[in-house]
Amino acid sequence: MRYGGRLHRLHHLLVVVWLLLCCSFAWGQPSVVSGTLGAVGSDTMAGLMLRWGEALNHRYPDITLQFQAGGSASAPTALVAGTTRFGPMSRPMTDTERQQFIERYGYPPRELSVARDALLLVVHRHNPLASLTREQADAIFSTSLDCGGLRPIRRWEDLLPEEQWPYGKIALHGRNLASGTHGLFQDRALCNGEFRRDISEHPGSSAVIAAVGESPNAMGYAGYNHVTPMVRALPLINDEGSAISPSVATIQDDSYPLSRDLYLYVNLPPGDTLPPAEQAFIELIFSEEGQQIVQAAGFVPLPLAQRQPPLLDH
Structure with missing residues (x-):
């Protein structure tokens, strides 16, 4: 009788332990996310x-x-x-x-x-241009001059009159119409003006960087993460007259003008x-x-x- 009672209590204990383990497993496991x-x-x-x-x-x-x-x-x-x-x-x-x-x-x-992120204006790595103002960028890429430029800029000597610059006309590269980069550059850099018709349009920023990196007379705009050693990103002159280079710090705090x-x-x-x-x-x-x-x-x-x-x- 005592032996049977022990078996009964042992059986009861095993059932309780099994239930606790099952509940613990169910509660402790994260649901499958799929x-x-x-x-x-x-x-x-x-x-x-x-x-x-x-x-x-x-x-x-x-x-x-x-x-x-x-x-x-x-x-x-x-x-x-x-x-x-x-x-x-x-x-x-x-x-x-x-x-x-x-x-x-x-x-x-x-x-x-x-x-x-940021939009960058890039030139060939050996280009001597130091920086650009918003008015200059607009005068280079647009026909409307809505940012306040006085005249279009089409040739390198218009930007670098004291340099011995042999490359003549500025060859421009940018993004196609479906790109958000295209639309944002138009809004922010061209004051929502009209693009020049002779800009070579590319489906991606990598193609813009490659084209500029192969041509000493080229300039283009592209996203920050696409820059390679083949090109140089130009500092931009802000409203206070300071040349701001694109960097993690100036993009994160929005001081770079095209962040x-x-x-x-x-x-x-x-x-x-x-x-x-x-x-x-x-x-x-x-x-x-x-x-x-x-x-x-x-x-x-x-x-x-x-x-x-x-x-x-x-």
Whole structure:
């Protein structure tokens, strides 16, 4: 009888231990986060998006990011069409793009600043030009002179009258119409004026850098992360008359005149929360690892005060 009682108590104890272990396992294990994320937009941000996607997949092997680089102009179109939830852009949405989204969904897209960048004016590495003013940049690249220049600048001797400069006409290189870099340069450097028609347009900043690096008489504009030793980025004269060179510090504090944010636009209805996979992606971007990826990709991390993941619930 005593032996049977011991067996009964032992059986009861084993059942309790088994239940505790099961509950402990269930409570202690994170739920599986899975899914395929879609993003359409900026080719400037293509490498950054893919690196973020790889890091996310390393954290959560069941999450995959599929990114289509069609230029910043493709992001609002895809968001309005509902073919993507994420739209990376290297410029802010225009009022027209934002209004089209609102007309389609009844609420605005969420705008997240996810990294810092800058537009650079670049010349051949042996070019002796020291710096440029905004008026000079506008007079070189535009026909309208909306930034206050007195006359167009078409030849190197107009910029370097005291130099023995044998290269004559300035050969210009820039981005194509679909690029956010193109639109932002037009707005910020040309005071929203008109581009010259003879600018050689390229689908990516790397192609601009390559073209300028091969031609001593060339000048172009491109993103900060694409600069190579083949070219030299020109300091820009600010409103106080100081020549500001592009650097991590001057881009992060916005003192370099053509600094910019890089954006991720999110389609999220008011009152809703993101699905776990999408939320995991946002948390990665604003984490220390995510901002280290920003720097590794050649961009500038957000200031520390801006690295708190936003609450995406409107």
